[in-house]
Amino acid sequence: MSPAHPATADNLARSLAPNDLDAWWLPFTANRNFKKNPRMIAGAEGMHYITPEGKKILDGVAGLWCCNAGHGRKPIVEAIQKQAAELDYSPAFQFGHPKAFQLASRIAALAPGDLDHVFFANSGSEAVDTALKIALAYWNIKGEGQRTRLIGRERGYHGVGFGGISVGGIVNNRKFFGSLLAGVDHLPHTYNREHQAFSKGEPEWGAHLADDLERIVTLHDASTIAAVIVEPMAGSTGVLPPPKGYLKRLREICDKYGILLIFDEVISGFGRLGYAFAAERYGVQPDMITFAKAVNSGTVPMGGVIARKGIYDAFMKGPDHVIELFHGYTYSGHPLAAAAGLATLDLYRDENLFEKTRAREDKWADAIMSLKGLPNVLDIRTLGLVAAIDLASIPDGFGKRAFAAMDKGFHDHNLMIRITGETLAVTPPLIITDNEIDELVSKLAAIIKSVA
């Protein structure tokens, strides 16, 4: 192993006593199962993770949809190292540092139209809660403070803050946590296997589901609705590409009633769908975009909101010593995250990673669709450099087959994939080569057969 990866079997085994597995309560993880046979990662380089034993695992998920530039990329690593030595931390309340301003400008330049202003947070969850709070405060400032209702969508994932789980539409993320935000409603999700199975890209069927917003407006009255938030492509609940024309229709209805439209682009931002943002891919301008994950290729926690000029301008009133938005985080625009972001955006640009992703979308879709016909494969969906494969459940437990696929994938086939329910999700770093796509697909085939 290269000296860049000191996490060799030896020193890791020494550093991790058996009881060390007890203390960390892992997030969104079956803890007891994990601790019996951990899927442990000690290093990473390019397209691969490296286990403490030195085994190379093909990264089929860009970590968690974040590491779009691949792992251990020198320019990003060096930017972080240099930044840590130069300015480790500086407060963002009443003070600023140049790289956060530069990064905000670069992100605004990538966003379509007059999405000109960037508010930094540290995760997708914080980005979502920030966007929802900006929407509510915006209507207050505009003298329409009765617009408090927030509309999400079934099967939507908007992180784990109380705002995000309220507008989100994943039952398990909601049911354990008592009272959520009041005054929330949900659009129907857009997936229908009967009409859409094995669609490459945006399915033909389903644009009419946006019209349900008309029903919600009729029920609650537009004057009570602040914002609609959707992921352009629902990611976490199994990759649901938007039906053709659906997002345009949502925009039209929001415009008709003066409702703000928020695109949660935590997954779709920064190249995953072949564009800087899905808003560009679909030619639909939202009022706010939330981002996180790939903004700095997952290297340092960062998220944020891009707001249209009219929203920002609405706040910039009153005496100029008074804070305009009572919101922010200690680590908003953190110097390390900002430096990593600048280096990452350079890398995306210099390696044409968004354009490359766009150009190979068909090849990717064809490669993944070759898995159709394997045992238990009920549906496959693709979009950009994203794919999802739905498996049939085994009789005694929903989710068991996909779980086995993820576990065996790591331990037996040297491939990391994500699962949700019975869906396998594949979202590799954008630097993946054609040969690695072939390798990924053949590993997937072997895994699917092994859990038949």
Ligand code: PXG
């Ligand atoms: N919005 C969207 C659309 C997301 O996908 C978040 C908000 C929350 O981001 P943070 O940084 O707070 O986790 C997300 C996160 C998966 C998976 O397997 C997806 C996410 C997180 C973990 C797993 O699909 N998305």
